[in-house]
Amino acid sequence: MSSNLSLLGGTPVRSQPFPQRRTMGDAEKKAVLEVMDSDCISGFLGSPGEGAWGGPKVREFEERWADRFGYKHAISVNSWTSGLMTAIGAARLGPGDEIICPPYTMSASATAAFFYGAIPVFADIDPVTYCIDPKSVEARITPRTRAIMVVHLFGGSADMDALHAIADRHGLRIIEDAAQAPGTTWKGRYVGGLRDIGGFSLNYHKHIHTGEGGVIVTNDDDLALRSRLIRNHGENFIETLGLQDIDNIVGGNYRLTEIQAAIGIAQLDRLDDILAQRRMLARHLAARLEGVPGLHAATELPGCDHAYYIYPIRFDPAVVGIDRRTFIEAVSAELPRAGIPEDIPLSGGYVKPLYLNPVYQRRIAIGGKGFPFDRAGDPAPSYAKGLCPVAERMHEDELMISFLVREPLTTSDLDDFADAMLKVIEHAPALRRRSA
Numbered sequence: 001m002s003s004n005l006s007l008l009g010g011t012p013v014r015s016q017p018f019p020q021r022r023t024m025g026d027a028e029k030k031a032v033l034e035v036m037d038s039d040c041i042s043g044f045l046g047s048p049g050e051g052a053w054g055g056p057k058v059r060e061f062e063e064r065w066a067d068r069f070g071y072k073h074a075i076s077v078n079s080w081t082s083g084l085m086t087a088i089g090a091a092r093l094g095p096g097d098e099i100i101c102p103p104y105t106m107s108a109s110a111t112a113a114f115f116y117g118a119i120p121v122f123a124d125i126d127p128v129t130y131c132i133d134p135k136s137v138e139a140r141i142t143p144r145t146r147a148i149m150v151v152h153l154f155g156g157s158a159d160m161d162a163l164h165a166i167a168d169r170h171g172l173r174i175i176e177d178a179a180q181a182p183g184t185t186w187k188g189r190y191v192g193g194l195r196d197i198g199g200f201s202l203n204y205h206k207h208i209h210t211g212e213g214g215v216i217v218t219n220d221d222d223l224a225l226r227s228r229l230i231r232n233h234g235e236n237f238i239e240t241l242g243l244q245d246i247d248n249i250v251g252g253n254y255r256l257t258e259i260q261a262a263i264g265i266a267q268l269d270r271l272d273d274i275l276a277q278r279r280m281l282a283r284h285l286a287a288r289l290e291g292v293p294g295l296h297a298a299t300e301l302p303g304c305d306h307a308y309y310i311y312p313i314r315f316d317p318a319v320v321g322i323d324r325r326t327f328i329e330a331v332s333a334e335l336p337r338a339g340i341p342e343d344i345p346l347s348g349g350y351v352k353p354l355y356l357n358p359v360y361q362r363r364i365a366i367g368g369k370g371f372p373f374d375r376a377g378d379p380a381p382s383y384a385k386g387l388c389p390v391a392e393r394m395h396e397d398e399l400m401i402s403f404l405v406r407e408p409l410t411t412s413d414l415d416d417f418a419d420a421m422l423k424v425i426e427h428a429p430a431l432r433r434r435s436a
């Protein structure tokens, strides 16, 4: 490894494109055709009776999902964004309530609160797990706090023991956003509904998918029933169930079609293979990066299996001697150009810490007059720059992410990726001289 850097006119490590992911196969095609032949494309009706709970494929998919992950209830929804809203409604959160949430996540983990008039309060992340830091959660608790939104970011588990202890001490609900973590375990149990309620995304980019979709999981009968009602116009049939407690039951149409559910059943059969391949690739890459000064491979907490939705690598600019942008530019020049954004081998940061977005900076969410931030007598929480220094540091300087640790890539593809990074580390002095 010593030819000059591609960025400085040398030969790149690899020019052949990385293989593309294919997600649909014969099992999905067959499943879709069966539903087409039945002509029952959706079994849902937004009125009292059997149709309130969905058609045969939806129910089969939900049963299989609940079995696979060891939960009493699985409730399918048309996206995990709808699932987050549903879970928040089911948990009886409402106007004025605060939900403590990490800022380093897909936006819906936080914005779902708005649709019930609740407010996200941001706690910092842990620089090892990239998930919400229990110490920061504790520091953000106020008399208004009702729940913690835990996001198992990139497919790694948050520190659930510490979070459960905080929730117990303060009487809070825990909602788990396990969109990126189907198959992630916390001390031998699958994350998602470890304490109260949570769930998964089935959008096209996730481990397994139904195009768009999601699944809520819980062991709590009340939260499950309320979720089913919110998913499907619960206001129309709550009376027939004899329930008196109707808060937040005004529903949406967050229903999955029979076609999607049939695809979901076939996809669920693929999950174990997908997880096994990603874990094998992740071990291989971690071994290649071990001991490399300035690069840190993804870490798993003891007893927690990572699902590797995205592969995080920590970059230490002081040790490598160049900044992250230059490093990524040089590594990218060693590798084939990506066809689609998802194939970019290495990029910097993940999302901008959410509180820096205009919705928080200007406090304009529902309507134009400041709802739900404008709470009488109580100022809105802070969304100032500097609020979550670890998230900001990861975003600006230290975190790199890769989409290469996934099927159908092989260890030899990942060797090229590792070689590219090692080559740039070796030649960092030349890049330093160039910028000097």
Ligand SMILES: *Cc1c(COP(=O)(O)O)cnc(C)c1O
Binding pocket: 079, 080, 081, 082, 105, 106, 108, 109, 151, 177, 179, 180, 201, 202, 203, 212, 213, 214
């Ligand atoms: C994908 C994702 C979501 C949203 O899921 P959709 O099914 O696209 O609505 C929410 N949170 C996280 C962490 C995600 O990765």
